[in-house]
Amino acid sequence: MTRPASPFLPMQYSDEVAAAKARGAPIVALESTIITHGMPYPGNLEMALSVERIIRAEGAVPATIAVIDGVLHIGLDDARLEALAQTQGAMKLSRADLAFAIAERRTGATTVAATMIAAARAGIRVFATGGIGGVHRGAEETFDISADLEELSRTGVIVVCAGAKAILDIPKTLEVLETRGVPVVTYDSEAFPAFWSRDSGLKSPLMLNSPAAIANFQAVRDQLGVDGGMLVANPVPEENEIAREEMEIYIARALDNAERDEIAGKAVTPYLLDTIFRLTDGRSLATNIALVENNARLAAEIAVALAD
Secondary structure (H helix, E strand, O other): OEEEOOOOOOEEEEHHHHHHHHHOOOEEEEOOHHHHOOOOOOHHHHHHHHHHHHHHHOOOEEEEEEEEOOEEEEOOOHHHHHHHHOOOOOEEEOOOOHHHHHHOOOOEEEOHHHHHHHHHHOOOOEEEOOOEOOEEOOHHHHOOEOHHHHHHHHOOOEEEEOOEOOOEOHHHHHHHHHHOOOOEEEEOOOEEEEOOEEEEEEEOOEEEOOHHHHHHHHHHHHHHOOOOOEEEEOOOOHHHOOOHHHHHHHHHHHHHHHHHOOOOHHHHHHHHHHHHHHHOOOHHHHHHHHHHHHHHHHHHHHHHHHHO
16 A cells, blocks of 8 residues: 655655654665666565665665656555566656656656655655766767766765766766765775775765764755755675776776667666676676665665664
8 A cells, every 4th residue: 555645746655654754764765777677587676675674674764766657656565566676668767757757657767866856855865776877988979977966966865875887987977076066975985986896996085984974964064055965985895896907807898899789878887787797797796786785774874863
């Protein structure tokens, strides 16, 4: 059973999320593209359920966000989560097409940008993901820059990730974030992470070493009236990482393949991730799952600290 959130926008909270909102409990938003576009069934369902369990274990409530038949769902019960994990042909929704999917009664999975919009609309302040999008390599020719960066500059949600996806131009991504006034905080490390790797070779703009400190930083931003989101980069656990030097070899090969096959637009990222999965004999996916779980844990801790 779900409850309508608004008489106008077709948006529904799961019973668990509605109850959490009613009692002021901490909530962590989760995207859904990692379920529909990140890995095949049933591994995608097992990962989604594991992430939700981790968030509950840390004292927060998970809210996986997706559009199903034109309804924006804030939180999915187990039956809807399993159905989404088996859905074929779901749209990949960002700022440009989130409203389109709702208006046209389509089914779609939310990217970082769309999840931030939905979370803010639902009053959820913390969001856990894998890695954000950013400036693609060669963007000076293709102008391929993710809407995630613009969303971080305008929407007041804390995004916990393992850094920008390593297939991107990370230095340019950090430059854009700085230009747009987005605080970039690395958790308990002075090095900015690179998704599968703990160290991108770049120094993090800011560093904090506790969820309480991150929550306090956000509280001061609120008091100052500073708009926009915060990016919290959480390095993948050391035992799960793949060294940056090794990953750069696989990424270079994947980029060459994408150019050869004339891959463009929204198809680029899933193509590269699938190619890297095959080049690493599945290691990249195992690391991806580990970092998502690690981010969910930290996001829950931040949400609890904010609530306190």
